[in-house]
Amino acid sequence: MNKIDLLRANLNNVILGKREVIDKVIAGLLASGHILLEDVPGTGKTTLAKAVASSFDMDFKRIQFTPDILPSDITGITVYDLENKVFKVRFGPIFTNILLADEINRATPKAQSALLEAMAEYSVTIDGTKHNIERPFIVFATENPIEYEGTFPLPEAQLDRFLMRFAIGYPDKEFEKQMLGAEKIRDPLEEVKVVATKEDLLKLQDETKHVYVHPSLLDYLVELANTSRLHRDIYLGLSPRATIHLMKVAQAYAKIDGRNFVIPDDIKSAFPDVVNHRLILRADAKLRGTKVSDVIEDILKSVKVPTNINFENEVS
Structure with a gap:
């Protein structure tokens, strides 16, 4: 099996009965793009993002977006080191390979804008200094399409940076039954195997171009x-x-x-x-x-x- 087939098999073991969705995720990875998952809670959005990171042994970080989150909570901030008497950058969670921006529309537009530069240019500016983000860098953002109270719609500029938007959806009855049987024994994420490296993904992305x-x-x-x-x-x-x-x-x-x-x-x-x-x-x-x-x-x-x-x- 080639690496794409191995990845598909890996993800299919975690998100049962969603082969078409899995292929969409793989397409997003190969196209070096960011993915917006708009779906109700509990359909496996977080699990899917974690499984992708584990499959390539990549760094994974999660930001729970809330109305009080600040841009610096995402990108990082410059702090003064009293012991060494120098300013140091405390990098935020955006410096990772797979970033889960959970319920992104609960953050204010100002906080949402902290992602714009990173998603388009693979860099972040902190206090006037530009810092590059190591590739691969892919944002998985989630939205709840049902609950709108306390949310802020994503502006067009933010939406345009997402390569694709789709939903995972509910599983079929048979696959949901299989999921219940599996969950009794173990966490499916514990069974995710490393099928490739970050370098393999970068190579696949280059071949796709x-x-x-x-x-x-x-x-x-x-x-x-x-x-x-x-x-x-x-x-x-x-x-x-x-x-x-x-x-x-x-x-x-x-x-x-x-x-x-x-x-x-x-x-x-x-x-x-x-x-x-x-x-x-x-x-x-x-x-x-x-x-x-x-x-x-x-x-x-x-x-x-x-x-x-x-x-x-x-x-x-």
């Missing part, structure tokens, strides 16, 4: 983005960053399937999870009962898919 994307598929990506910006029900369409993210996730899906070239189905599979948190509906569209998922489906149907491409022969 080199997955071939045919020029006609680049046109297809641009047309999808442009159609979202011109759609009658959309107030804010996809940003150029979103188009890049869409390409990266499509490359990751190709890598997962063992191909070194992207096909249209990779893009179509990636599209909903990459764009659902970026599209802002017009007020009149909301009044008519239009949903973002409806617009996503309409965009995919209206943009012509490239055909008659011999992808294998095109790959250099």
Whole structure:
């Protein structure tokens, strides 16, 4: 088994019956992106993030976001060392490989903004000094879609930095029964094996960047983005960053399937999870009962898919 298959098997042992979700997580890892998990409590969001970190023997840290959390609680702060009479940086939990930003929307916009530089540039500025974050660095952020009291909606700039947004969902009855049987004996996280190293993940991420994307598929990506910006029900369409993210996730899906070239189905599979948190509906569209998922489906149907491409022969 290759490392991707080993990782999939590892995560499937922890989150039972969610192969499609696991593949989305793996795609996010390969595409070097951050993931927003919007789901009700108790579906395994924290467990999933911990299992990913353990699979690669990576450092894991968790921040429980609350209304009183400060940016310095996330990034760190400069303190004065009385004994040595020098200023030292006390680094915050953001300096890690896998960061779980739990209930991120419970923090104020000021605290949320502490993640912006790190998520886009892999660095943090503390008291005017820039500090780099070691790669791989991936943020798993969680939101509860049911409870809105005491929350602060993520601004568009923050949302746009997340590669994908999706939910884990409830398990099927049979898998939930299996989960109960397993939990009686042990914590599933204790069974997570180290299947690769951080260096292996960085190598996989680099290989994913080199997955071939045919020029006609680049046109297809641009047309999808442009159609979202011109759609009658959309107030804010996809940003150029979103188009890049869409390409990266499509490359990751190709890598997962063992191909070194992207096909249209990779893009179509990636599209909903990459764009659902970026599209802002017009007020009149909301009044008519239009949903973002409806617009996503309409965009995919209206943009012509490239055909008659011999992808294998095109790959250099």
